[in-house]
Amino acid sequence: MSNSQLLKKLAIASSLLVTANLSYAEGVKRFSVSAGWLHVMPQGKANAFNTSTLVKNGHISTVGIISEEAFVNSIDPDFISTDPDTGATFVAKDILIDIRDAGALEVFVGDGQGNVRADETGIARIEGLQNWSSAGTGLEADDVDTLGLTFNYYLNDNVSLQIIGGIPPEVDIKGKGEIYAPLSGHATLTPGSFSDGLFPDGLGLKQAIPVTNLGNKAVASTARAWTPAIEAQYQFGKSGVNKFRPYVGAGIMYAYFNEIELNSSIESDLIAAGHMIQNVLDNKAGAALDKKLSSADPSIKIKTTDAIAPIITLGATYDLTANWYGVASVSYAKLNNRVNIDVIDNNSGNRLIHSSTKIDIDPLITYMGIGYRF
Structure with missing residues (x-):
């Protein structure tokens, strides 16, 4: 390589370095972390349960x-x-x-x-037992508090990428209404x-047979919620000049729910409904209406679907020192998922009853914390 070529490459590298340094003025930090109080307030309303059985x-x-x-x-x-x-x-x-x-x-x-x-x-x-919709029923998530954590990587003084997480909280799911089987x-x-x-x-024949009352239970179900999110954020103002700096953000949230526990009384009601369906299939319709045990061994399986939702945020930081800052924000995510409840006969493997509902969570999320830039 000739001396002129070497000098040319060094000049280009120097120019890039200068450009990078200009975009990152002295004292600007590339990373920050914060921890604080995360309060989640679901705004969605209950949706009707849709139910089907093996009795066509x-x-x-x-x-x-x-x-x-x-x-x-x-x-x-x-x-x-x-x-x-x-x-x-x-x-x-x-x-x-x-x-x-x-x-x-x-x-x-x-x-x-x-x-x-x-x-x-x-x-x-x-x-009437093949499938039906139960108007006025459904599930709604309750408010929940947890420790929130954020991590930011600053592309420059104004633009950053933020990962939002925290300790996955246990969420109470409240029930609404009573489910009846519309026999005719x-x-x-x-x-x-x-x-x-x-x-x-x-x-x-015509009878609305009570299956389970969701609304008279303090909690219909509980679940642990994992809801990490990633956002691109734009922060107004300038580091070292403006202590108070508002910001806006937009991104996506991923929701996963596990450790799902159904209210024991509701679980017992659904097992009894499973016996009812099996008795009809066993040519014992009278025993079904009398809610007697059947030849089945019913058990309950409950599962929720994962979900990805858009999330938007308005917030602000306030510099306490050159490194420490306070932060507050409010976010909204258009989040919903589906809950599927099955009554399975352990003897045959048959799914006697399948019931499903959509949960509109749509959480409004407030966050207050203390952060450190480095």
Whole structure:
């Protein structure tokens, strides 16, 4: 390499070095860290649970033995029956209630233990349990506090990249509303039986079967939230000149949830619902309505989806010394994810029930901390 070429390369390198130094005036720090109080206030509202089961619309199940109470409660209150002798019409459920209250139901179709005999009940065509949406239900995340941590790398005196993290907090998830299974269909009573003679057209079925009440629990579920974020930030003012320097930022947040625990009472309700579905599949619709144990061994699996969301920030720093500073900010992330709850039969591996809802978290996040530049 000639001397002229060497001098040319040294001149270019010197120019680049000077340019870099000009963009980073004396005393400007390239890194900073801060720690402080992070307060998260979810702004989203609950969304309805959508539920499906293995009982398809039109499924035929033998009713079998059933309690008088469950038998009467399952009848559609608007179903009209016709007297086979006179042709007169009447509300079937009203007549059944009168017969039950007079004790005649036990006399003519009972087994002596408060049940309607299996030889009277016939079969039922089940509708409504394949899938449905439960309006007025859902889940909402509660406010939470934790230790927040930030790390900044300054590209120059005004522009930086910031990583936002902290100690992952345990979040309380509150429930809203009550979930009902909308049973409907038609019962065909055993031919030649007393019931068949009284209701030759069978009986319409319609009942909102309580599954679980989410709203009367202090906490429906808990989960640990991991929500790191990365932002590009622009800070106004100039180091060494302006002690108070506002900034704006925009970036993305990643959300991951684990250590999910479902309220034990809700879990028990869902296991009972799993037994109900299995009893219908086992040709024991009466046992299902009486909420008896089935041949299944139900267990609960709950999982949330990961999420990526945009995040924006307004904040400011105030220099306490050349290195130490105070910082405060408010951020908003358009964040939502989905919760999936499954009732699985451990014996067969079948998913008896699947229920899902979207959680609109949409957190407003405030942060106050102390930082150090180096």
